[in-house]
Amino acid sequence: MNMSRRHALLTGFGVAASLALPAGASTYRVDDTGTVTSQPVTPMRWRRLAPGRASDNTVEGSVTVALRLHLAPWLNRPARLYMALVPTEGEQMLATWRTQGRLLPGSVRAGGRTLVFEGTVREPVLQENIVLDLRADGRSVERAQALQFFFEIEVSP
Amino acid sequence: MRNLGLVVLQALCLAHAHAYYVPITAGVRALFLQVGEGTMTGGSFFTIGVPDNNATINTVSLAVPAAALGSGTPLPMSTDSPVIISPLDLFAFCEPPATSGQVYVGGFYRVPGTTGAAATLSVSTPPFLTSANGDTIPIQQIAWTSSGLSDHAPTIPSGAFTGGTQTLRSVTRNFWFESCLAFRYLNTQITPPGTFTGRATFTLTAP
Numbered sequence: 001m002n003m004s005r006r007h008a009l010l011t012g013f014g015v016a017a018s019l020a021l022p023a024g025a026s027t028y029r030v031d032d033t034g035t036v037t038s039q040p041v042t043p044m045r046w047r048r049l050a051p052g053r054a055s056d057n058t059v060e061g062s063v064t065v066a067l068r069l070h071l072a073p074w075l076n077r078p079a080r081l082y083m084a085l086v087p088t089e090g091e092q093m094l095a096t097w098r099t100q101g102r103l104l105p106g107s108v109r110a111g112g113r114t115l116v117f118e119g120t121v122r123e124p125v126l127q128e129n130i131v132l133d134l135r136a137d138g139r140s141v142e143r144a145q146a147l148q149f150f151f152e153i154e155v156s157p
Numbered sequence: 158m159r160n161l162g163l164v165v166l167q168a169l170c171l172a173h174a175h176a177y178y179v180p181i182t183a184g185v186r187a188l189f190l191q192v193g194e195g196t197m198t199g200g201s202f203f204t205i206g207v208p209d210n211n212a213t214i215n216t217v218s219l220a221v222p223a224a225a226l227g228s229g230t231p232l233p234m235s236t237d238s239p240v241i242i243s244p245l246d247l248f249a250f251c252e253p254p255a256t257s258g259q260v261y262v263g264g265f266y267r268v269p270g271t272t273g274a275a276a277t278l279s280v281s282t283p284p285f286l287t288s289a290n291g292d293t294i295p296i297q298q299i300a301w302t303s304s305g306l307s308d309h310a311p312t313i314p315s316g317a318f319t320g321g322t323q324t325l326r327s328v329t330r331n332f333w334f335e336s337c338l339a340f341r342y343l344n345t346q347i348t349p350p351g352t353f354t355g356r357a358t359f360t361l362t363a364p
Contacts, residue, residue, distance in 0.1 A: 029175040029176075030175065031174065031175060032174050032175065032176065032177055033174045034174075035174065035177040036177075037177070037178075037179055040180065041180045041181070041182060042179055042180065042181045042182070043181070043182045044181050044182055044183060044184055045184065045185075046184045046185070046187075046267065048202060048203065049187055049202060049267060050189065050202035050203075050245055050265050050267070050333060051265050051267060051331045051332055051333050052202070052203065052245060052246070052333050053245070053246075053333055055331060055332055055333075057331050059183075059184045059269075061181055063179055065177065065179070067177075086176075132179065134179070134181065138183070138184040138269055138331075139269060139270060139271045139330075139331060140269075140270075140271065141181070141183045141184065141269055142183055142269050142270040143183055143269075144180065144181065144182045144183060145180070145181060146178040146179065146180045146181075147178065147179040147180075147181060148176050148177075148178055149176060149177055149178075149179065150175055150176035150177070
């Protein structure tokens with residue numbers, strides 16, 4: 001199955017699932033044991049080392065994440081899966097990701113969450129590699145810190 | 158045995174992860190100053206050029222005509238600095254030095270965070286220009302006019318050397334600054350014949 005076909009299938013499931021999930025859906029944190037990043041520390045670099053006349057202060061960083069999402073408790077149930085980023089210090093961090101097709105690409109600001117899957121859970125462990133691009137105002141990223149991402153799943157009761 | 162089983166169960170629970178972490182660093186601190194000629198590999202800062210150390214010491218000079226000596230009419234000084242363009246973006250910021258005598262001065266102080274002190278741009282000069290015969294001219298006889306193409310106001314104020322270390326300006330964090338300095342000799346005193354020299358050293362200091 002090629003990637004575009006897979007995306008199309010996910011979207012199709014999503015339409016069906018959105019009809020199937022009642023308003024009182026329950027939300028759970030997803031166990032992501034085994035998830036690893038490609039590097040222990042991601043350096044945030046100034047997009048332009050020199051601030052410039054218009055004062056561009058953006059810092060950027062990129063890291064690949066191998067995700068392992070343990071979905072066995074919700075196998076064969078319609079669900080929505082979200083990736084969330086815990087609020088960061090200072091200016092809000094913007095995280096944007098590209099996927100290999102098993103999850104949806106997207107972006108999230110610190111303190112928010114974004115839909116990455118909508119459909120019926122078909123496998124107990126969902127594995128996906130994402131490239132995570134991070135961006136923030138470098139003046140507000142004053143020190144090293146650890147960004148905390150997590151996944152939430154919404155299923156009908 | 159029951160107690161041991163409970164301990165194992167707890168250990169398994171703790172091993173479950175419900176979040177993953179991406180440790181990041183802050184942006185690096187950086188300080189850049191160019192006075193006169195500079196070296197940039199790869200174009201400009203805007204094209205991800207990389208600055209290198211340039212040890213060139215440019216000069217400003219003039220020969221005072223005997224008839225004009227001590228007249229009180231300021232005389233423009235020329236320079237051997239050829240710099241017209243800004244290392245920031247290659248914008249032609251200074252008038253051609255061959256006719257304007259302008260010396261490019263620019264830089265920045267890059268640092269994470271919104272609070273904290275600014276950097277300081279200063280210049281240090283000896284009290285006098287001196288000749289081989291030991292004659293002197295007060296350094297206060299050298300002044301400059303600051304400008305820059307498309308600048309609404311000079312970044313470095315116009316002024317004159319005072320001797321010793323003098324502050325030229327505070328350099329706000331994460332802002333680019335640059336000016337073109339056209340030097341002049343004030344020519345208000347009679348001096349013995351000779352070649353008079355001195356060195357002005359510009360320094361950008363970060364807290």
